[in-house]
Amino acid sequence: MKVLYMNLFFYSLLLILGVVFLVWIKANESKWIGSIGEYRVQKEIEKLEKFSPGKFKVFHDLYIPKKDGSSSQIDHILLSEQGLFVIETKNYSGWIFGNESSKYWTQVIYKRKEKFLNPIWQNKGHIKALKGWLGEEYSHIPIYSIVVFTPRAQLKSRIHFTQSHVIYPKQLKKVLEQYRTKAMDHETKRYLAEKLKALLVKDNPKEREIKKKHIQSIHNHQKRIKEHVRQNRCPKCSGSLVLKKGKYGTFKACSNYPKCRFTEKVL
Ligand SMILES: [Zn+2]
Known part of the structure; x- marks a missing residue:
């Protein structure tokens, strides 16, 4: 009898632990999948660096201060003699519908629809901020927009976009190879690289604070809008x-x- 109770206790404990574990996995799922998606893009960029060493200077996670005191966050910038490539990554899964001219795109996942800001517009905003920050001196340097969706997404609107590339990570190399016209000399590229370094968030506590505030302000803004609309x-x-x-x-x-x-x- 005692053995039976011991077994029962043991299996119940196992069951409870199992449930707790599953709940924990579920709660962190999107965070993990998000970083996996981001990882794929990083991986493609690393491949590029390996494939053509020295061709690209790569910058991850940049914060561009704007005149109004806010800042604009850029996922990646690739700098080559052909120009600047501003990359926005999207980790959405499901079907993605959208076109260049509409403010919102739609994600359909199972039967649920969610809308999100047109990533081409979003990246255009980043490029505008970057141009403003670089100033007149660099206004002749071409800046190209690339929106990368991770393979979890199925892009359903595969029409040709004119203002931005909208691609999967695997296509990045091919897209960059399309650009062959030299837009700057070696010296300018070096200056630009130095300038862009200032936008990186490293272990600088002041910049980390800017980053935190940036995320917080976006979050609060969206919350406020949602709450208003609900009421x-x-x-x-x-x-x-x-x-x-x-x-x-x-x-x-x-x-x-x-x-x-x-x-x-x-x-
Ligand atoms: Zn109104």
Whole structure:
């Protein structure tokens, strides 16, 4: 009898530990998958460096200060004599729909739809910030936009984009090889590299603080908008939001239209 109880106790304990472990895995899943996706892009960049040593100067995780005191974060910049390549990585899974001209793209995962800011627009913003920061002196240097989706995503809108490449990590090498025109001499490249170094977040506590604030401010901003919309309050002008039906489904719109043009899709 005693042995039976011991066994029962043992198996219950095992079961509880198993459940705790699974819950923990589930909770950290997206974080891990996110870093795996980011890792793939890094890996492709490392391959490039190995394949053509010295051709690219590579910078990861840069923060560009803007005039209004905020900052713009860039995942990777590749610098070659052909110009600057600004890379934005996206770790979304599921089906991805979007085109160049719409503000939001859509991720469809199982039956759920989520919208996210058009990554081409987002990267355009980064490039604008970079141009502003580099100043007139470097305005002749071409800057190219590359948006990289990890293979977890299925890009469903494979039309040709004109303002940015939208690719998987494996295509990075081929895309870069398309650019052959020399845009700067060796000396300029060296100067630019020195300049870009200043944008890196290393162990500099001051810069780390900027990074933390940056993430916090994005987070707070999104939270505030969501909360406003949930309470049917316009986040732009505090007017009330009303439910409307349009060609593309139901959305919430500001009642102060046309003075305020805030809308939010109801998914
Ligand atoms: Zn409004």
